[in-house]
Amino acid sequence: MPNSEANLEQLEVDFQARIDAEERIEPKDWMPEKYRKTVLRQMSQHAHSEVIGMQPEGNWITRAPSLHRKIVLLAKVQDEAGHGLYLYSAAETLGATREELVQLMHEGKAKYSSIFNYPTLTWADIGAIGWLVDGAAIVNQVALQRTSYGPYSRSMIRICKEESFHQRQGYEIMLKLANGSPEQKAMAQDALNRFWEPSLMMFGPTDADSPNSAQSMKWKIKRKSNDELRQAFVDQTIKQIEVLGLEMPSKDIKWNEERGHYDFGELNWDEFFAVIKGNGPCNRQRLAHHKKAHDEGAWVREAARAYEAKKKARAEKAA
Amino acid sequence: MTETNTPIVDYTIRLADDSLTLGHRLSEWCSNGPFLEEDIALINVSLDYVGRARMLYAYAAETENQGRSEDDICYLRDTREYRNLLINELPKGDFAFTIVRQFFVDTFNLLFYTELLNSKDSTLAAIAGKSIKETKYHLRRSKDWMVRLGDGTEESHNRCQAAIDELWDYVTEMFDMDELETGLAAQGVAVDRTALREQWQQIVKEVTDEATLTLPDHDIAIRGGRTGIHTEHLGYLLAELQYVQRAYPGNTW
Ligand SMILES: [Fe+2]
Ligand SMILES: [Fe+2]
Numbered sequence: 001m002p003n004s005e006a007n008l009e010q011l012e013v014d015f016q017a018r019i020d021a022e023e024r025i026e027p028k029d030w031m032p033e034k035y036r037k038t039v040l041r042q043m044s045q046h047a048h049s050e051v052i053g054m055q056p057e058g059n060w061i062t063r064a065p066s067l068h069r070k071i072v073l074l075a076k077v078q079d080e081a082g083h084g085l086y087l088y089s090a091a092e093t094l095g096a097t098r099e100e101l102v103q104l105m106h107e108g109k110a111k112y113s114s115i116f117n118y119p120t121l122t123w124a125d126i127g128a129i130g131w132l133v134d135g136a137a138i139v140n141q142v143a144l145q146r147t148s149y150g151p152y153s154r155s156m157i158r159i160c161k162e163e164s165f166h167q168r169q170g171y172e173i174m175l176k177l178a179n180g181s182p183e184q185k186a187m188a189q190d191a192l193n194r195f196w197e198p199s200l201m202m203f204g205p206t207d208a209d210s211p212n213s214a215q216s217m218k219w220k221i222k223r224k225s226n227d228e229l230r231q232a233f234v235d236q237t238i239k240q241i242e243v244l245g246l247e248m249p250s251k252d253i254k255w256n257e258e259r260g261h262y263d264f265g266e267l268n269w270d271e272f273f274a275v276i277k278g279n280g281p282c283n284r285q286r287l288a289h290h291k292k293a294h295d296e297g298a299w300v301r302e303a304a305r306a307y308e309a310k311k312k313a314r315a316e317k318a319a
Numbered sequence: 320m321t322e323t324n325t326p327i328v329d330y331t332i333r334l335a336d337d338s339l340t341l342g343h344r345l346s347e348w349c350s351n352g353p354f355l356e357e358d359i360a361l362i363n364v365s366l367d368y369v370g371r372a373r374m375l376y377a378y379a380a381e382t383e384n385q386g387r388s389e390d391d392i393c394y395l396r397d398t399r400e401y402r403n404l405l406i407n408e409l410p411k412g413d414f415a416f417t418i419v420r421q422f423f424v425d426t427f428n429l430l431f432y433t434e435l436l437n438s439k440d441s442t443l444a445a446i447a448g449k450s451i452k453e454t455k456y457h458l459r460r461s462k463d464w465m466v467r468l469g470d471g472t473e474e475s476h477n478r479c480q481a482a483i484d485e486l487w488d489y490v491t492e493m494f495d496m497d498e499l500e501t502g503l504a505a506q507g508v509a510v511d512r513t514a515l516r517e518q519w520q521q522i523v524k525e526v527t528d529e530a531t532l533t534l535p536d537h538d539i540a541i542r543g544g545r546t547g548i549h550t551e552h553l554g555y556l557l558a559e560l561q562y563v564q565r566a567y568p569g570n571t572w
Pocket of ligand 1: 050
């Protein structure tokens, strides 16, 4: 028997010691099965989010209001596809293929960020997504640059380099609208109001309602708690709302001298969980869209495989 | 009145419309590709085309000097005023259709921009220089896919052949010359398109042979883009492209 119980215990102690010493865990290293599963679930969910997130923004690529905006948005969404790729390959280091992970998502067994179940109804929503959704993603991903799993940490470092451009392009869209015609300003305000709460919920449930968080923090898969990250995002964003000259999206937002942070009131978590369960306006659409593209591409992938096989056979025959 | 009375501006707008409509069609592949790498590659090509369109519209706007911006030219003309070749506006179709169209147009563009590089108009020549670099990459991709799909499975072969048969109707228009372009070609500004046909045919034949595909021998030639007689598809493309500008006129974005 390779691992007696005592042996296993020792491995776990050593593992935790490595984590505590800020060492990175690499694919070939020993790791507790639950660590492997947690990291894999998180990376796969992250990868799916990057890819599903292409849809609400892609929804406006053909309708972007100027050539400049069209080009910037195309480049942005292209980056997100690239992020999906990095993350799928990071996930593959733990032995799950991209095909398998996608399959799990199609079966509803793997999640993606619930923020993408909200519709992009106006051009301002593209501004709000870049500014708020990518903004929230950055706060989260900056913390994850120091996550304990090496390949995940490295893909976060790579991704963060591209993210600030994403947030900036969104904020620029909002700036233009907020300083534009009354109709444009109203459009910006409406987008802010609709995306405010959902973007705060991207950090996940409150720490009190997040039972798995403690273990993830101990393993340094997560580096900061949901509430800490959310607060950091709120504090930075409120100042930006002021610069835009828009109204605050909630009457509960006010500076709390004592805490040294902005209060932002209770979030409507019932709605959050309802949307996760499938009550969002776009849940069904997002999955169906992804599945359709995947199914329609099957003959292309098959043709590429068939051609490679023929080529190989010909080369072998010639040799 | 759709032409501007300045041949160089009209010519530039034609080339811009060609790039824009095809770039727009390619952008429709975003999140719809057969796999993620292909989404990225198709967006890449789309970006090159839309970027080229933007440079050309900007040059047209500047040369025209009538207070129209690049976006005014792109977003505020209707179907009858658009001047792109029909092949560029056709719906994206399936992946085979997109690849065959890219292969036909990429091959054409490589020959076209190589000639335009010698244009006496230095801006067009500079845009051609950049376009050649991009097109070499585009063509390598579309050529590879032609061979893979043509010589892949029975289904990919059949889809590819169907796309060739359909797109063939729109090939001839790429090589048409009219008064405007003949005049500019005589001044050393525009490219003589008719002179490119033979070489185009040769390259396309070589690749389709390797891909075990056949070129049609009928001589149907659907034309009209340069005089604003389009397929019905362009109206929808423009309705989508121009929606925000039309719904909220006079704003900047
Ligand atoms: Fe991303
Ligand atoms: Fe992003």
